[in-house]
Amino acid sequence: MQKINIGFITxxxxxxxxxxxxxxGPAMQVWLKNALKNDWNPVARVIEDEQSLIEQTLIELADEFKCGLILTTGGTGPAKRDVTPEATAAVCDKILDGFAEQMRAVxxxxxxxxxxxxxxxxxxxSSLIINLPGKPSAIGECLEAIFPAVPYCVDLIEGPYLETNDDFIKGFRPKHAQKPSSTSSN
Known part of the structure; x- marks a missing residue:
């Protein structure tokens, strides 16, 4: 079975x-290593706060590397150079407001x-893109709050099947959402 690619952009x-x-970037990767059972490959980038570069990088990870999940950190505040949300919105087909609402509430x-x-x-x-805060502790707090919905969201957009380590974080799927028969568990 081919490894799942997961994108990380700082x-x-x-x-x-x-x-x-x-x-x-490392904080996001460590958190995902604890959260997922899947065999996955990190595709990591550290880039400048330039909207066109952020857009190009998101497109590269989604379209070329086929990352089912792309996490970003940094560039989400009110400073003039903070343009990650604008870049994300520019390349997305759909915005999922619930993720942002939950992250801010937590x-x-x-x-x-x-x-x-x-x-x-x-x-x-077939890629889910999530902007996270820049501070490692805040990254963990936000991922803990939203990640239960991530695997099923990725299912719905026909991305890779993500299995959580239930001892660390339990992903939620409705009872009717069955694991694809072509996916084997390790």
């Missing part, structure tokens, strides 16, 4: 120039500045 001028250690339990976050989520073809 949007940061300083990290892309090597002036700042990328903590968000983040508000920890910091009052969560209302400044503009992260969004949407689909491009």
């Amino acid at each position: 949007v940061s001028d300083r990290a892309s120039r090597g002036e700042y250690e990328d903590l968000g 983040s508000l339990k920890y910091v009052p500045t969560a209302i400044l976050s503009r992260q969004i989520a949407g689909t491009r073809g």
Whole structure:
């Protein structure tokens, strides 16, 4: 069976120039390693806060690498260079507002500045794209809040079948949503 590709994009001028250690990208990957049973391949990028570059990278990971899930970190605040949500919206077929609403609601339990976050989520073809905050602890808090819905969402857009490690996070699928017979469990 072919490995599933999962995309990780860190949007940061300083990290892309090597002036700042990328903590968000590795935090997303560690979280997913704990969350998924699947054999998967990370496709990671660290790029500048440039809308056209973010758009190109999202398109590359969705269309060329066929990443069923693409997570971004950084560029979701109100600063002038924060353009990740605009880039994401520009390349998505559909925006899924519930993901953003839930992430902000959870983040508000920890910091009052969560209302400044503009992260969004949407689909491009068979890829689910989710913008996450930049701070590693906030990445974990947000993924914990939304990930139960991620595998079924990816099913609905005909992406790869994602199986969760139920001891870490339990994905929710309606009873009628059965595992494809061509997928084997490890």
